[in-house]
Amino acid sequence: MAVNRGEGDVGTFGTGPFSSDGALDFLDELAERLPQERAEVLRHMLGYVLANRDLLWREYFPDQVVAAAALVAATLPGGEHLQHRLTQVSDEPSAVTLPEPVPDLATSALQALHFVAGPGGPWHQGWTTETDQAEAQQTIDGLTAILQAANS
Secondary structure (H helix, E strand, C coil), X not given: CCECXXXXXXXXXXXXXXXXXXXXXXXXHHHCCCHHHHHHHHHHHHHHHHHCHHHECCCECHHHHHXXXXXXXXXXXXCHHHHHHHHHHECCHHXXXXXXXXXXXXXXXXXXXXXXXXXXXXXXXXXXXXXXXXXXXXXXXXXXXXXXHHHC
16 A cells, blocks of 8 residues: 655654654555454454553553544444544545444443543643644544444
8 A cells, every 4th residue: 555645754643543654654564454354453453452451652652542533433433534534644545444334343442542641641642733633632532432323
């Protein structure tokens, strides 16, 4: 899969769910899987995050968790804009999307998202401007709303 990375970008870390090098690397890894394997990869990754919170920053990073939660949310009602975002970062968005909605992943995606991006979570650290802070919070609020709606 070819992801569209900015020319000369080094260490890109953006406020969107697929706007960082870590998120794009995660999408690249997922693209190597068959479509029917992707849900299981996400299930394993999210379970690993929840069972190994102490390995944050060593085995996985907040932007990867946000991207995983966004991939789950993209298949759910209200997540259509996330599918559109994938078309902006990938030449082959179908290479990373889930072939069908997987609502049972919404709970673990929401829990992992709260861990990395809840109030004061690591996702929120390091934003240097108020605009970036607000945009990052909007990203998380949007994902949370989609995932919570799937849980109700």
